[in-house]
Amino acid sequence: xxxxxxxxxxxxxxxxxxxELTIDRSTSAKDVEGWDSLxxxxxxxxxxxxxxxxxxxxxxxxxxxxxxxxxxxxxKLGAA
Amino acid sequence: xxxxxxxxxxxxxxxxxxxAEALSMLRDSLRRGMLDAEGIDRAGRFIRREFExxxxxxKPLKILLLGQCTTTWLVSTLTAIAWGHGVSAxxxxxxxxxxxxxxxxxxxSASDRPDVVVLVPWxxxxxxxxxxxxxxxDGELAVWRQAWSLVSERxxxxxxxxxxxxxxxxxxxxxxATRREAGAVRAVRSMNEALLQNLPAEAYFIDLDQxxxxxxxxxxxxxxxxxxxxxxxxxxxxxxxxxxxxxxxRALTTGPKKVLVLDLDNTLWGGVVGETGPxxxxxxxxxxxxxxxxxxxxxKGLAKRGVVLAVASKNNPADAREPFETNPEMILKLxxxxxxxASWEPKGTTIARIAQTLNLGIDxxxxxxxxxxxxxxxxxxxxxVAVVEAPEDPAEYARALERGLWFEAVALxxxxxxxxxxxxxxxxxxxxxxxxxxxxxxLKSLEMTAEIRDIDAAEMQRVVQLxxxxxxFNLTTRRHTREDVERLLAxxxxxxxxxRVRDRFGDYGLIAVVMAVPDATxxxxxxxxxxxLMSCRVIGRTVEQFTLAxxxxxxIDLGYKRIVGEFIPTKKNALVSNLxxxxxxxxxxxxxxxxxxxxLDLSRAEPPEHFINVQAQVNIGAAT
Numbered sequence: 061x062x063x064x065x066x067x068x069x070x071x072x073x074x075x076x077x078x079x080e081l082t083i084d085r086s087t088s089a090k091d092v093e094g095w096d097s098l099x100x101x102x103x104x105x106x107x108x109x110x111x112x113x114x115x116x117x118x119x120x121x122x123x124x125x126x127x128x129x130x131x132x133x134x135x136k137l138g139a140a
Numbered sequence: 141x142x143x144x145x146x147x148x149x150x151x152x153x154x155x156x157x158x159x160a161e162a163l164s165m166l167r168d169s170l171r172r173g174m175l176d177a178e179g180i181d182r183a184g185r186f187i188r189r190e191f192e193x194x195x196x197x198x199k200p201l202k203i204l205l206l207g208q209c210t211t212t213w214l215v216s217t218l219t220a221i222a223w224g225h226g227v228s229a230x231x232x233x234x235x236x237x238x239x240x241x242x243x244x245x246x247x248x249s250a251s252d253r254p255d256v257v258v259l260v261p262w263x264x265x266x267x268x269x270x271x272x273x274x275x276x277x278d279g280e281l282a283v284w285r286q287a288w289s290l291v292s293e294r295x296x297x298x299x300x301x302x303x304x305x306x307x308x309x310x311x312x313x314x315x316x317a318t319r320r321e322a323g324a325v326r327a328v329r330s331m332n333e334a335l336l337q338n339l340p341a342e343a344y345f346i347d348l349d350q351x352x353x354x355x356x357x358x359x360x361x362x363x364x365x366x367x368x369x370x371x372x373x374x375x376x377x378x379x380x381x382x383x384x385x386x387x388x389x390r391a392l393t394t395g396p397k398k399v400l401v402l403d404l405d406n407t408l409w410g411g412v413v414g415e416t417g418p419x420x421x422x423x424x425x426x427x428x429x430x431x432x433x434x435x436x437x438x439x440k441g442l443a444k445r446g447v448v449l450a451v452a453s454k455n456n457p458a459d460a461r462e463p464f465e466t467n468p469e470m471i472l473k474l475x476x477x478x479x480x481x482a483s484w485e486p487k488g489t490t491i492a493r494i495a496q497t498l499n500l501g502i503d504x505x506x507x508x509x510x511x512x513x514x515x516x517x518x519x520x521x522x523x524x525v526a527v528v529e530a531p532e533d534p535a536e537y538a539r540a541l542e543r544g545l546w547f548e549a550v551a552l553x554x555x556x557x558x559x560x561x562x563x564x565x566x567x568x569x570x571x572x573x574x575x576x577x578x579x580x581x582x583l584k585s586l587e588m589t590a591e592i593r594d595i596d597a598a599e600m601q602r603v604v605q606l607x608x609x610x611x612x613f614n615l616t617t618r619r620h621t622r623e624d625v626e627r628l629l630a631x632x633x634x635x636x637x638x639x640r641v642r643d644r645f646g647d648y649g650l651i652a653v654v655m656a657v658p659d660a661t662x663x664x665x666x667x668x669x670x671x672x673l674m675s676c677r678v679i680g681r682t683v684e685q686f687t688l689a690x691x692x693x694x695x696i697d698l699g700y701k702r703i704v705g706e707f708i709p710t711k712k713n714a715l716v717s718n719l720x721x722x723x724x725x726x727x728x729x730x731x732x733x734x735x736x737x738x739x740l741d742l743s744r745a746e747p748p749e750h751f752i753n754v755q756a757q758v759n760i761g762a763a764t
Binding site for chain 1: 144147148151152178181182185186189210212213364365367368369371375
């Protein structure tokens with residue numbers, strides 16, 4: 061797991077209150093208990109805080125899985 | 141330990157089966173304000189899980205949130221804030237903008253009735269509607285009226301109504317938006333006016349405009365979240381709103397906090413009075429002196445609206461009192477303080493004594509002290525006391541105290557305004573009592589006078605109120621209605637009287653009611669005391685002896701030979717189980733009906749000794 065993905069994993073563990081949660085690029089909402097449309101927003105707000113970025117409204121709806129989230133952060137911050 | 145480590149350790153404890161420990165740690169962190177908005181949200185979800193797993197005992201308070209916007213984040217935030225205030229609350233929410241539908245689906249049975257329903261409007265329709273403003277307001281109001289009646293009448297739940305607010309002034313610009321009917325600000329203000337005029341008196345109103353204005357709308361709202369989820373509040377906004385909802389829930393359930401316990405040195409004035417003397421403390425005339433003065437003004441205002449003030453100071457008693465007596469800058473006077481504790485004992489001890497002296501629960505106290513060590517000692521010794529995290533600069537004191545929302549109330553009554561004064565008068569009586577070695581001397585020195593009145597139309601409402609609510613000094617606990625009282629007293633040989641007492645410190649008002657009727661079940665000439673109740677505030681002042689003496693005089697005048705007293709035991713009236721015995725009544729045979737009867741032979745009995753002068757007898761005998 062690269063550093064950026066590890067940091068995202070930390071946020072997932074906090075948000076979903078599960079220390080054993082492990083994600084990879086293919087993880088999507090159906091794989092994580094409680095990842096509904098509202099928790100999706102909580103998740104993104106915490107990702108924003110963790111990485112010091114701000115998502116656009118258009119970006120929020122289009123994310124299909126963790127891989128796309130990593131790509132989006134790479135695009136905003138430069139590849140890790 | 142930072143917030144993340146804390147929450148991680150809670151999860152570890154939970155996995156270890158040490159859930160209770162985790163929950164108590166969480167309560168302590170919330171109480172100390174150690175969690176930020178994200179931490180509070182996570183704490184709320186942690187507590188919810190514990191509820192769902194059945195690991196939290198006791199009957200939780202049920203709060204239902206119904207909004208014209210999404211309320212999901214408010215659920216977890218409110219759960220955590222209630223937990224931090226020592227209350228287990230199950231918070232649930234309705235659907236998005238389906239308030240009437242959700243309410244009408246609840247049956248109001250014990251299992252689905254919320255204790256409190258919180259209504260949260262959203263201003264989109266009001267502001268963006270095309271009809272005339274008056275019509276838009278009527279339309280919104282019609283929905284709320286239905287909701288209020290479903291909540292209060294059908295469910296019997298308590299009600300919190302949140303007001304409307306605007307996020308931004310809109311296309312008309314900042315100042316025209318308040319002047320033109322099409323403006324957002326004007327629409328919201330008029331709408332809130334209409335809500336307040338129509339809201340049931342027993343409901344709690346949250347002024348959202350006030351909350352968002354205090355924090356700043358740019359911080360309180362997050363329009364991205366609104367567009368993503370129809371939830372307009374930012375993380376900080378959610379915490380602020382949940383804190384106000386919690387203050388409302390508290391006001392509606394246990395009532396607000398009652399007592400503000402204050403430190404003296406560097407809290408009410410600058411400097412240490414034991415070192416500088418009463419005139420040397422900083423109060424007015426310097427930047428920090430002005431700040432202390434302003435804080436005293438704020439506290440005095442709290443006292444005027446019914447918050448009881450107490451002092452807990454580490455000082456020599458005489459030093460502590462001197463500024464109150466001799467420093468002309470002092471806004472607060474000794475007369476404003478209901479309990480004054482100055483000593484070198486730990487504050488946990490003196491504050492416990494203040495609660496005992498005032499006969500109020502520890503959990504009704506708020507403690508304000510500039511010294512972090514004292515605050516910590518009180519937190520550890522008395523977990524139920526609300527401890528204000530006082531800022532370092534006295535200029536910030538009033539706002540820090542206000543931010544806690546400890547004294548937010550549904551409404552203010554005359555009784556609230558008089559309460560603080562009553563407690564202060566009580567303190568003076570106690571101090572006088574301590575100065576006398578003999579109880580009789582003390583009672584004499586009180587210079588008590590009483591006024592006896594026949595129960596008439598003017599007294600009726602108050603009498604019926606006392607019949608309904610007096611539990612302890614109440615011999616028969618018969619909850620007569622107004623009609624019952626009128627029927628009992630219709631007989632011209634009946635006696636119905638009230639007693640009012642005052643002493644050199646103040647007026648107690650109407651504090652005792654006696655109703656006695658000719659007894660049909662005994663031999664002729666018997667007067668039966670159907671009802672005798674008295675306020676506990678005058679216990680030990682010989683008011684009961686005085687009342688009986690007055691009743692004996694009236695009975696003899698009406699030609700009675702004896703008085704029969706009845707005692708019906710309840711869970712709460714053990715206080716008076718021996719009253720008739722103590723007053724010299726002789727036992728009567730048990731009739732097996734649960735009533736203990738005793739009689740007084742009027743030809744032989746002496747009126748009992750008391751220390752009360754008759755001031756006036758109003759209307760006495762007017763009915764005969």
